[in-house]
Amino acid sequence: KITMKNHEKILLKKGEDIDIMGKLKLRIADSNTLRFAPFIERCEAGKYILRGTVAEKEFKWTPMNFEGFYYNIDDGIGTESLIVEKIEDRIIEKHKLEYKSQPQKVKFEHEEWGELEVMGFLAEKYFVGYPCSKFSDEISLISRGEVAKVLIDNEEKKTVFSGSSLLLEEGYELKIKEIDQQGSSVFLELYKNGILVDIDTVSSNNDYVYKSDIGSVKTIPIIIVHIDKIFKGTEINAVIVEGIFQVSQEYLPIEIGMKYGLMEVTDISADGITMKNIDKISLARDKVIDIMGNIQFRVADSCNLRYYPFIERNTSPLESLSISVPGTIIEGESVKITVSSRGGVIADAVVSIDGNDIGLTSQEGTLKYLAHAAGKFNVVASKDGFVSASKEIEVISRNDETPKITIELSNDEIYEGDIITISTVKALSGEAVAGVELFYDGKLIGNTSEQGKLEYVVKDPGFHKIKTIPNGFLPAEYNVEVIAREPKYVFSGLRTIPMYPRVKENMSFLVEVTNIGTAAGEKQVDLYINSSLIDSKKIILNIDESALLNFTYVPDKAGRYTALVETESLDFEVEKKSIITSAGIQLAGILIVLGAGYPMMKKIGKNGSRHQKKGL
CATH class of the missing domain: 2.60.40.10 (Immunoglobulins)
Incomplete structure (x- = not known):
């Protein structure tokens, strides 16, 4: 048993992150109302699992007990909930798993901009509109059945030098083209994928705003950058940026009847989104169940029911630091180390040499380093909220400098x-x-x-x-x-239709495959059930191309089965075929004669994708 206690007072000062021990920290809301939460700073790129409270029966998850859901600690706002309303014999009946999310007004990270409307959707932060502001009239995307991801929302100070660019998302970059003679305004150029799309002149303590279309909404602000200060010097011209906001133009359409995994949209309006499960969900022991999007259930391998929701999340590579320092240095000389991110230099980054801290970067993002001894060394830059960067340098003796x-x-x-x-x-x-x-x-x-x-x-x-x-x-x-230039295939979302198959009835196995490799390729994909080869498909996919594979199978007896397609496995149960009595057949015939029988059709909406898809 280990017990630890704080050895001195801890001041919960608003808007701060407090180091508690190791990687454990406390985040304090930037609010007059005290709100705080423990968290672990994830500074390295990689995949992390965020999970919710373990449930043993019906349960409701919100951002308070499921870290995967979107939550704004400064405003104390969370928009998502997931409710299991009824469980019988480990079965969640149809329409008894309900997901809801409502749009909410929150402050921009750069609070001088006021508010925007956001909502969590499938455990991601989405932009849904603007209230009336100096940037825009009141606009609602959600009322039109559209949402778009918030790509950047921060107020980290960055110094960007004249001739350099502030790197944004989706191929955008804002170039500091020229600063006027008085140092009072800056001429900006906005590029997308290398093509000039906008120009503007902005004075200090003002905002650059770029408007474009998102779905059916025309000329909406998608990029806002606050130009805090402008410097005009004899050698260096620069601007200090304090506040960047960007929303994606790759919007997500949502309509009633649209399906996400096991869930279906049952209601959408300006008040939010409601989704319910399409069919029964079996919480079979030792099972991982894809619910919708990135949200999954994990069920314990136990006779007693225990389960929890979780998501897998990757850190963003675009929030990485970058180090600029000469690769070779003469022993005894000083060099300048520069730390930057998105093209802007970063102040107060910790710089270390072979694990020993040598100081913090200045407001210009620089730190001087005196090379004391010859040899090879590893330089590392780190700062809370960023992925760390490293670079190897070599310090050479003055005797070696000429011939090297x-x-x-x-x-x-x-x-x-x-x-x-x-x-x-x-x-x-x-x-x-x-x-x-x-x-x-x-x-x-x-x-x-x-x-x-x-x-x-x-x-x-x-x-x-x-x-x-x-x-x-x-x-x-x-x-x-x-x-090597070669294809690399990723498989996901193995599922059955129907979800609860019966003996001697056709069933389908659907699985999505994407080529994430560096070359087009051809591959045979096999379906195995209980280790026996059942069906095969041949696919040809270009780079970043996806295909939805459809395998067929007719089970000959009831029982538990395991399906395997490459890396994807799925446990399922086959039920006995129902027996219809002769009286039931006669009643069905009467109903048809009376006109009670009719075909039923469901409209299934299409979800936009960045990949080209083939149905096979």
């Missing part, structure tokens, strides 16, 4: 068939070195040009070594990995 050169490659990631540019430069000055013989895995591939460059086509996947034998310089080498 380095090899540089044009590509960060190299795939087979790529044309790469190999450069040879002096280690310290970066001056190009011409006439250097280059060897690839021991084979001479040519000499560098007057610009110190040589192009080469890489072919074989794997690890290779580039070496030099220059006159008057020390030999240099570079280890390069060539990645």
Whole structure:
């Protein structure tokens, strides 16, 4: 047993994160009303599981007991709930699992902008409209059956230098083109995927606003950037950005009857969304059940019913730090380390060398480092709310500085068939070195040009070594990995139709497959049931293309089965076929004669996707 207590008072100051112990912290709401919650800072990229309270019977989950749901701690607002209304013999009956979410007004992180309307949907934060403000008239997306993800909402200070760009999402970047002579305004250019889409001039303590279409809503603000201060100097011109907001243009349409996993939209209006389960849900022991979107149930492997909801979430790679520092330094000299994110420099980032902290970055995002000793060292930059960055540097003795050169490659990631540019430069000055013989895995591939460059086509996947034998310089080498261009398939969402099959009746197994690899490919996909091969499909998918596979099966007896398609497995039960008596058949015939029999059709809405899909 371990017991720990705080050894001094802890002040719960609004708007702060407090280090408690290890990675455990307390987040205090930026509000006059005291609200606080423990959390673990997830600074490294990866997948994390967020789970809810364990239930043993009917239960209701909200953001207070399910961390996966959207919650704004500053405003004390959560919009989502999931209710299990009735369970009998581990079965949630049809329409007894209900999901609700209502739009709410919350403050922008940059509070001077006022409020926007958001709601959680499938455990993600979505934008649903603006109240009347200086940016926009009152607009409601949700009343039109549309929502869009909030991509950025922060007020982190960033310094962006003239000629540089503030990197946004979905291919947008805001370039600081020019600052006027008085240093009172800045000329901005907005690009999307390299194409100029907007220009504007903004003065200090004012906002840049870009409007575009989201679904059926025209000219709505999708990007807002607050230009806090502008600096005009003799050598450096820069702006300080304090507040960025961006909403996605890739909207999600929602309509009654649209299905998400096991759930169906039963109501949608300006007041919110309601979804209920389409069919019975069996909480079979030791089972993971895909409910909708990224929300799943995990059921305990126990005779006693215990289950909880959870989601898997990845950290965002675009909230990563970046380090700029010379790769080679002369022993005894000082260099400048710059830490940035999204193209803007970051203040108060912790910089360490081989695990030893050397200080915090300044308001300009920089920190001076004096290289005391020769050798190779690892530089790491970290800050709460960002994915850490690292870079290896080499400090060389002054006796080695003249004859040392380095090899540089044009590509960060190299795939087979790529044309790469190999450069040879002096280690310290970066001056190009011409006439250097280059060897690839021991084979001479040519000499560098007057610009110190040589192009080469890489072919074989794997690890290779580039070496030099220059006159008057020390030999240099570079280890390069060539990645194979090959398809990579990801399978998800294995499910049955109907959910509760019967003996001697046709059933279908649906599974989605996506090619996330670096080349198109062909693959045979097999369905196994209780380890026996049942059905096969052949697919041909391009990069980022998806297909929905449909396998068929007719069970010959009742019982428990296990289906397997690649990495996806599913346990299901086959029920005995119901027996209709002759009296029942006669009654059905009477009803048909009287006109009671009629075909029933359901309208199934289509959900937009970033992938092209094929039905097979």
